[in-house]
Amino acid sequence: MIAAEPRIRDMAITTNGILLAQEAQALRDAGIQRVTVSLDTLKPERFRALTRRDAYPQVIEGIEAVRRMGWPGLKLDTVVMRGVNDDEIADLIEFARRMGGEIRFIEYMDVGGATRWSMDQVVARAEILERIGARYGRIELVVEESSAPADRFRLSDDLTFGIISSTTAPFCRTCDRSRLTADGQWLLCLYATAGMDLRKYLRDGSSNRDLAGLIRSAWQGRRDRGAEERLLLKDRQPLIQVGELRAKPHLEMHTRGG
Numbered sequence: 001m002i003a004a005e006p007r008i009r010d011m012a013i014t015t016n017g018i019l020l021a022q023e024a025q026a027l028r029d030a031g032i033q034r035v036t037v038s039l040d041t042l043k044p045e046r047f048r049a050l051t052r053r054d055a056y057p058q059v060i061e062g063i064e065a066v067r068r069m070g071w072p073g074l075k076l077d078t079v080v081m082r083g084v085n086d087d088e089i090a091d092l093i094e095f096a097r098r099m100g101g102e103i104r105f106i107e108y109m110d111v112g113g114a115t116r117w118s119m120d121q122v123v124a125r126a127e128i129l130e131r132i133g134a135r136y137g138r139i140e141l142v143v144e145e146s147s148a149p150a151d152r153f154r155l156s157d158d159l160t161f162g163i164i165s166s167t168t169a170p171f172c173r174t175c176d177r178s179r180l181t182a183d184g185q186w187l188l189c190l191y192a193t194a195g196m197d198l199r200k201y202l203r204d205g206s207s208n209r210d211l212a213g214l215i216r217s218a219w220q221g222r223r224d225r226g227a228e229e230r231l232l233l234k235d236r237q238p239l240i241q242v243g244e245l246r247a248k249p250h251l252e253m254h255t256r257g258g
């Protein structure tokens, strides 16, 4: 008797987009169905200031490569920050429309590298919707069963977009996400300051069964409610200070696919 092979039905990647143009075909050939690109601005100067990299053209080229290939699941993730890029909401919606993708606006979170975060910089979901409504008119909530963190909305011309209200209305109670860093740290929450060192278990020769047991038991014991706990704080400051961030690079969101 042949045992059924477990099948992965929905493979996705999240990327900063810099290598996307050159890797798009290989990713597609490898069976990746969905790609999410972080894109906080359409202004090259602003991009440089935000990312400290001069890679705006490569990122746009990567997104265009995905469009040309007709990849069905393109998403663009934008963290909206007051006074930084909140004047680009409509431009980003139109860019996503041209690229055949869906944009998701994410409330600015006090995680990792956001060492200068303040609540004043958070543009809340209600305000994002108000601004989009002022420009486009009627907005409908898309009602769907999904474990995705974004609520999706539809404009009157059928274009859809998403909002992730991670700061003002966190969804920790229904969260089913964890993150694995490139060097094997398994983190159960975006706010986690430490994770399980799976690489160590692999190098110690743990069997797949042992690893599965460890992962299952850690996941079953998971009580993480990072964003909800932060919401209860009265005097909310950035979570991580610069010095600590330098000493522990794992705290940076880009190392954990935040």
Ligand code: SF4
Residues within 6 Å of the ligand: 170, 171, 172, 173, 175, 176, 177, 188, 189, 190, 191, 224, 225, 226, 227, 228
């Ligand atoms: S803060 Fe942590 S528990 Fe809450 S939604 Fe984010 S990853 Fe999940």
